[in-house]
Amino acid sequence: MTASEIRRQFLEFFKSKGHHVVPSAPIVVKNDPTLLFTNAGMNQFKDYFLGNQTPAWSRVADTQKCLRVSGKHNDLEEVGIDTYHHTMFEMLGNWSFGDYFKEEAIAWSWELLTEVYKLPKDRLYVTVFEGDKKENLEKDQEAYDFWKKHVPEDRILLGNKKDNFWEMGDTGPCGPCSEIHVDCRPDEERKLVEGATLVNKDNPQVIEIWNNVFMQFNRLKDKSLEPLPAKHVDTGMGFERLVRVIQGKFSNYDTDVFSGTIGYIEKLTGAKYEASDSKKDVTFRVLADHIRAICFTIADDQLPSNTGAGYVIRRILRRAVRYYFTYLEYKKPLLHELVPVLAQQFETVFPELQKQVDFVKKVIFEEENNFLRTLDSGIRRIEDIIAANSATKSIDGKTAFELLDTYGFPFDLTNLIATENGFSVDEKGFEAAMKEQKDRSRAATELDMGDWTILEDSGTTFVGYSLDTTQTKVTKYRKIKAKGKEQYQLVLSQTPFYAESGGQVGDTGTLDFEGEKISVTDTKKENDLIVHFTDKLPATINTTVTATINKDKRQQTTLNHSATHLLHAALRQVLGTHVAQKGSLVNPESLRFDFSHFAKVTDEELAQIEDIVNEKIRANIPVVIQELPKEEAMKLGAMALFGEKYGDIVRVVIMDPNYSVEFCGGTHIGSTGELGLFKFLSEGAVAAGVRRIEGVTGAHALAYVNEQLQQLKEVKAALKNPKELVKAVDTLIADKAGLEKQLEVLEQEKIKQLASSLLPKAEKINGINFIGSVVSVNSADALKQLCFQLKTELTDYVFVFAANVGGKANVAVMIADNLVADKGLEAPKIIKEKISGLIKGGGGGQKSFASAGGQETDKLDQVITAVKAIL
RNA sequence: GGGGAAUUAGCUCAGUUGGCUAGAGCGCUUGCAUGGCAUGCAAGAGGUCACCGGUUCGACUCCGGUAUUCUCCA
Numbered sequence: 001m002t003a004s005e006i007r008r009q010f011l012e013f014f015k016s017k018g019h020h021v022v023p024s025a026p027i028v029v030k031n032d033p034t035l036l037f038t039n040a041g042m043n044q045f046k047d048y049f050l051g052n053q054t055p056a057w058s059r060v061a062d063t064q065k066c067l068r069v070s071g072k073h074n075d076l077e078e079v080g081i082d083t084y085h086h087t088m089f090e091m092l093g094n095w096s097f098g099d100y101f102k103e104e105a106i107a108w109s110w111e112l113l114t115e116v117y118k119l120p121k122d123r124l125y126v127t128v129f130e131g132d133k134k135e136n137l138e139k140d141q142e143a144y145d146f147w148k149k150h151v152p153e154d155r156i157l158l159g160n161k162k163d164n165f166w167e168m169g170d171t172g173p174c175g176p177c178s179e180i181h182v183d184c185r186p187d188e189e190r191k192l193v194e195g196a197t198l199v200n201k202d203n204p205q206v207i208e209i210w211n212n213v214f215m216q217f218n219r220l221k222d223k224s225l226e227p228l229p230a231k232h233v234d235t236g237m238g239f240e241r242l243v244r245v246i247q248g249k250f251s252n253y254d255t256d257v258f259s260g261t262i263g264y265i266e267k268l269t270g271a272k273y274e275a276s277d278s279k280k281d282v283t284f285r286v287l288a289d290h291i292r293a294i295c296f297t298i299a300d301d302q303l304p305s306n307t308g309a310g311y312v313i314r315r316i317l318r319r320a321v322r323y324y325f326t327y328l329e330y331k332k333p334l335l336h337e338l339v340p341v342l343a344q345q346f347e348t349v350f351p352e353l354q355k356q357v358d359f360v361k362k363v364i365f366e367e368e369n370n371f372l373r374t375l376d377s378g379i380r381r382i383e384d385i386i387a388a389n390s391a392t393k394s395i396d397g398k399t400a401f402e403l404l405d406t407y408g409f410p411f412d413l414t415n416l417i418a419t420e421n422g423f424s425v426d427e428k429g430f431e432a433a434m435k436e437q438k439d440r441s442r443a444a445t446e447l448d449m450g451d452w453t454i455l456e457d458s459g460t461t462f463v464g465y466s467l468d469t470t471q472t473k474v475t476k477y478r479k480i481k482a483k484g485k486e487q488y489q490l491v492l493s494q495t496p497f498y499a500e501s502g503g504q505v506g507d508t509g510t511l512d513f514e515g516e517k518i519s520v521t522d523t524k525k526e527n528d529l530i531v532h533f534t535d536k537l538p539a540t541i542n543t544t545v546t547a548t549i550n551k552d553k554r555q556q557t558t559l560n561h562s563a564t565h566l567l568h569a570a571l572r573q574v575l576g577t578h579v580a581q582k583g584s585l586v587n588p589e590s591l592r593f594d595f596s597h598f599a600k601v602t603d604e605e606l607a608q609i610e611d612i613v614n615e616k617i618r619a620n621i622p623v624v625i626q627e628l629p630k631e632e633a634m635k636l637g638a639m640a641l642f643g644e645k646y647g648d649i650v651r652v653v654i655m656d657p658n659y660s661v662e663f664c665g666g667t668h669i670g671s672t673g674e675l676g677l678f679k680f681l682s683e684g685a686v687a688a689g690v691r692r693i694e695g696v697t698g699a700h701a702l703a704y705v706n707e708q709l710q711q712l713k714e715v716k717a718a719l720k721n722p723k724e725l726v727k728a729v730d731t732l733i734a735d736k737a738g739l740e741k742q743l744e745v746l747e748q749e750k751i752k753q754l755a756s757s758l759l760p761k762a763e764k765i766n767g768i769n770f771i772g773s774v775v776s777v778n779s780a781d782a783l784k785q786l787c788f789q790l791k792t793e794l795t796d797y798v799f800v801f802a803a804n805v806g807g808k809a810n811v812a813v814m815i816a817d818n819l820v821a822d823k824g825l826e827a828p829k830i831i832k833e834k835i836s837g838l839i840k841g842g843g844g845g846q847k848s849f850a851s852a853g854g855q856e857t858d859k860l861d862q863v864i865t866a867v868k869a870i871l
Numbered sequence: 872g873g874g875g876a877a878u879u880a881g882c883u884c885a886g887u888u889g890g891c892u893a894g895a896g897c898g899c900u901u902g903c904a905u906g907g908c909a910u911g912c913a914a915g916a917g918g919u920c921a922c923c924g925g926u927u928c929g930a931c932u933c934c935g936g937u938a939u940u941c942u943c944c945a
Contacts, residue, residue, distance in 0.1 A: 405943045441945040444873040841928035845890040853928025
């Protein structure tokens with residue numbers, strides 16, 4: 001059975017049991033400060049379990065893209081070493097939201113594994129929660145009894161709280177769980193050691209494949225448990241592992257989930273994968289694993305960057321490069337070549353990759369190149385370090401850390417290169433420096449989040465599409481403290497405040513607590529909660545509140561948001577439909593739009609795009625907003641964003657059904673004419689394959705145009721209103737360059753003349769050709785020029801020239817090289833001993849040429865005589 | 872968000888305690904050599920040393936700020 005059949009069978013099986021199959025949520029998480037990536041199948045259903053939202057279907061099944069590389073589940077450095085850790089993996093799951101419970105979940109999981117997938121029953125074991133006295137929890141007898149119907153009792157094992165009781169967090173829904181384990185050992189081994197003794201014992205061949213969580217309790221703040229009114233089922237089965245078991249492979253990497261990629265790497269590099277523990281084979285596994293994580297996160301709109309989620313992607317990518325660079329001896333970009341293979345493999349499951357295959361490839365290629373450059377310069381740097389420390393034959397921890405911290409050169413490579421050169425590296429010192437940096441960062445981002453004070457247990461409704469003010473109540477609030485600044489977060493039962501989302505900034509405004517006005521500085525989303533930020537709390541919070549937004553600011557923002565839609569459509573019309581939104585910022589002043597496109601947008605294209613947008617504004621198209629089932633919206637040709645999670649009912653913003661139809665939760669104007677005017681401010685690149693356009697609309701656009709015109713007017717006036725302005729400026733610039741050149745020539749000429757007039761004044765003193773003079777020049781550099789001019793004319797010379805330059809004394813001294821050598825004359829010495837004191841200044845330079853400067857301009861003659869005296 | 876670094880010719884980079892007439896390689900222009908090419912030889916053009924301010928007699932160099940980029944950590 002192929003991997004895709006296994007996946008299909010899972011989904012079809014649960015479909016036949018009345019489940020609605022939903023697509024995977026994006027792997028990159030938005031609007032949740034506690035999570036960067038989806039790390040479990042249940043993430044997208046969290047709000048259902050918490051009761052913040054009601055599900056549209058009570059039975060759901062899916063395969064979810066997950067990534068575990070940060071936070072609690074950090075497996076990154078394990079991946080590739082063994083045969084079963086992954087960064088990105090698929091989690092198959094079936095859910096019941098207050099519908100079926102233990103009996104069905106248990107029966108179906110058994111049916112699927114043994115009848116559909118035909119796993120031998122005598123290799124399966126199940127575990128059931130044994131109870132916990134301290135928590136006052138009973139054994140999960142129900143689950144035990146339901147399992148008894150399918151499995152002999154000696155295969156039902158009891159597990160402790162750690163393995164068999166699942167909790168979402170410190171508080172919230174939780175419950176016992178029941179795992180299914182499979183024993184993959186060969187028969188001879190199974191005869192020797194009973195499989196039951198190896199369950200949950202970290203044996204790589206006796207592994208858990210499916211966890212069924214039965215949510216039946218709610219954990220309260222005081223740590224006590226209360227029964228949930230609606231009981232849920234939450235299951236998760238690691239897809240890669242399941243495939244391995246069904247296909248009877250020794251390792252996940254031997255299945256057809258990975259073999260395509262591995263085969264292609266073999267083809268590209270000429271190396272062979274032999275499934276061993278060698279560094280080379282670890283590399284194959286690292287590459288096959290990491291390319292999936294990299295591709296799917298980029299396809300879900302997360303570009304590699306130096307912060308947050310983007311930094312995690314960058315690290316995964318760099319780990320992959322590090323491996324092929326060192327162990328496959330492959331010194332050029334490799335990962336990007338694998339993208340099409342993967343895109344094709346997942347075309348029907350996760351089509352977002354195939355749809356953006358060129359874009360993802362380009363991003364990865366640039367990123368690889370970048371890091372290969374970093375490695376290159378790091379290697380040069382480490383070679384210098386090795387040369388400089390040949391005496392001690394060691395690299396200290398601080399230096400190794402600096403290589404990583406400042407130049408991005410990985411420690412393991414430093415270690416490797418050092419060892420190759422017979423050097424040692426102070427690993428302890430390195431670790432210490434690393435710890436110091438981590439501590440510093442943690443301290444700087446310390447966020448003290450208080451507990452919510454709950455006044456009223458109700459959801460929150462957004463009424464801001466139609467109202468700017470409303471009567472409401474505070475349902476909960478808390479205090480947060482970041483960087484020593486205290487702030488409060490308030491949640492209202494209904495609110496006109498738009499929370500930052502889809503690029504549109506959050507509203508500001510005021511909350512009027514029966515006379516006491518508190519201003520709202522920002523509004524943000526936390527999952528589906530709308531959180532209002534304030535600097536203080538009212539004296540009495542438990543009153544009626546009049547919530548009013550800053551209408552003016554919202555209006556300006558709304559204009560820019562609608563303009564963004566017009567722009568997006570125009571971009572696709574002019575540049576092509578490969579243009580996809582990669583980021584958007586909409587605030588009262590301007591709009592910023594990032595999109596995938598591979599070349600600079602030319603001035604002609606920009607003009608064309610701007611024309612289209614303005615044409616649509618003048619056409620005064622009415623903006624139609626509809627809430628529709630997602631399928632219907634898709635039929636209208638609505639543009640959805642990659643990496644955005646949509647519910648079953650979506651909000652669609654239409655500006656002429658033939659022009660712009662977009663999924664959007666933002667605020668919009670009534671008709672496009674309200675925008676008045678649209679103007680570009682700038683166009684540029686932000687990352688590989690991503691361009692950024694900034695623009696203004698409405699009154700801001702007009703102000704911008706007026707400002708430009710005003711500047712133009714002033715320039716014209718300054719140039720005495722020429723007929724052809726551009727030509728006049730060009731001429732002006734060319735003239736200036738010519739004049740500067742001429743001036744330089746004249747200066748040279750002047751110095752030459754000065755030099756030739758000074759030449760006859762040369763005096764012979766003790767065999768030395770001495771010229772000393774106070775001259776009139778206008779820069780210190782001219783004195784220098786004078787010396788260099790004269791040195792070609794004489795031998796055995798000593799020159800001293802002094803000048804008053806802008807009220808300051810400047811002196812230059814030049815001595816022929818042979819005099820320096822033979823007579824021990826040194827220019828800086830003369831300056832320090834004879835000159836700087838006189839002119840109240842300092843000076844220095846080379847032995848044969850030095851310069852000095854000082855305050856005293858009327859002692860210049862004395863400078864000359866003083867030098868002359870020592871010859 | 873916190874830390875470390877970088878910014879010098881079209882490109883890749885040197886520039887050692889403040890004073891070297893700011894350099895190298897590649898590229899470019901011109902000339903010469905070779906039957907042609909690869910190439911070799913010679914000459915030349917090209918720099919507001921990112922920007923702004925400060926210290927100093929004097930700043931590519933030291934200090935502060937801004938911008939951009941790289942990099943590590945969270």
